[in-house]
Amino acid sequence: EVQLVQSGAEVKKPGESLRISCKGSGYSFTTHWISWVRQMPGKGLEWMGKIDPSDSYSNFSPSFQGHVTFSVDTSITTAYLQWSSLKASDTALYFCARGFYYDTSGNEAFDIWGQGTMVTVSS
């Protein structure tokens, strides 16, 4: 079964660092980009950016550039989303999603999603 399994909920204080994970299984991990998507409480989905597991090249939405980093460990087919200094406004549910390129035009949908990781930042 193709799936993405994310790490569990986190409660942190402002200024702390955090890394959450997304483990892929059932497919060739390096052949599909991994995107990260944020859902703030009561709000919609926001695309944060994506990483190519084959070479760790990352593409960030300007709203998140410089505030988060993406990484992968292909030996354990896991992608990571990391913060060096959390803010209260980072409180949200974070999803990883597999990129699905279905044609040669570069159109990308997200066909497999992780279950989400709730991050709570509070003093």
Next chain:
Amino acid sequence: QSVLTQPPSVSGAPGERVTISCTGSSSNIGTSHDVHWYQHFPGKAPKLLIYGSTNRPSGVPDRFSGSKSGTSASLAITGLQAEDEADYYCQSYDSRLSDSVFGGGTKLTVL
């Protein structure tokens, strides 16, 4: 403010047909960029319903269909069922932002 505009809510009775619109611009839906639709139950993983504006992944009932025209797209759900009550999001790519973008989401209520 989302780049793609969806109605905040729609509703329908069991068995009815509802549509959810997704309005964009010339830098996203209005170009060659396709629209994708997701069904999301709160606290769960979103599910891909429609990709490439009109295509259903295997396992998605044919009650769900997508269309695209100009700078807008629509998701239609026929034979509405209670279990369809969820949030629905459209997604595309924006050439000006060089980003994937989501609509603000539409909450479907089955009366």
